[in-house]
Amino acid sequence: MTAPITHDQWKATRAAVRQTGDRFAEMVATTREPQARATADWSVADTAAHVAAIASMYVSVVRPGAVPLPAFAVEDRLLATTVDTVGELNDLTLRSFTERDPRLLAHRLRTDIDRLLRVSDGLDPAEPVTWLGGSRVPVAGVLAHLLNELLIHGRDIARAIGARWVIPARDAALFFELFVIGMVRHDVGRLLETDEPPRERRIAVEFRSRHTTPVTLVLRDGRVSVEGPGRGADVRLSFDPVTLNLMLFGRVSRARAALTGKVAVRGRRPWLLPAFLRTVRLPATRYPGPQPGGAPAGADAAPAP
Incomplete structure (x- = not known):
């Protein structure tokens, strides 16, 4: 079962990615505490590198063949990833994506968001593309996922350095409606697989x-x-x-x-x-x-x- 993605939703998603990316990049570029802990495992700089790597990879995801996949994006690893193993993919990515200078990370993030918006311009926002675990996500859903990464990890960084960070409800809603529901409408692939036997109960x-x-x-x-x-x-x-x-x-x-x-x-x-x-x-x-x-x-x- 598919559902149309409206022009207004597509326009709002693209604008939100641009605006939130700029907010995120500015916060990272001006931080004086790149080694502060944003999560138990990642510093502020690690967290920024994680988001920048996703933006870079998504240029290839939404327009396959337009640019080669980044060196850290091993295609067979992407297709085999589940929710429970995504941490392993993140670790691999951060080991390969070695930049940690806040200003350079901010510049790279802005550059790749520009590229992502450019290569997705003119695409059908409802067209599904292959995502983690062989799932199928509409193009607009991929951008909504990047938006959510910016919002959630922007909050992580802001908490670590004592900065202000606002998450607008309308932007958060795009993740649920375009990414979560968009993927389920198409195909979740093996993303939600577990070792537990499936429950028959509806x-x-x-x-x-x-x-x-x-x-x-x-x-x-x-x-x-x-x-x-x-x-x-x-x-x-x-x-x-x-x-x-x-x-x-x-x-x-x-x-x-x-x-x-x-x-x-x-x-x-x-x-x-x-x-x-x-x-x-x-x-x-x-x-x-x-x-x-x-x-x-x-x-x-x-x-x-």
């Missing part, structure tokens, strides 16, 4: 927010599909897109998201949501000790101002 979760079109994701026999909203949902989840993304990537705990009211769970069988999220999941990140301003580290940390 679990349907309806997602609603002020910034997205209502939609239901259905998990059955280890496979995920998209349905329209309706009475068949086991769980009804209303969400603030910023909080949902932070929760899915382990920056905010499920308990905190619920207590703040930014993610509300209702429905006939709300207890099925944890089983659903064990399969429909995204990589989380480990965090170091207390962050600037005394905020606790880890998944329970409050969003940056």
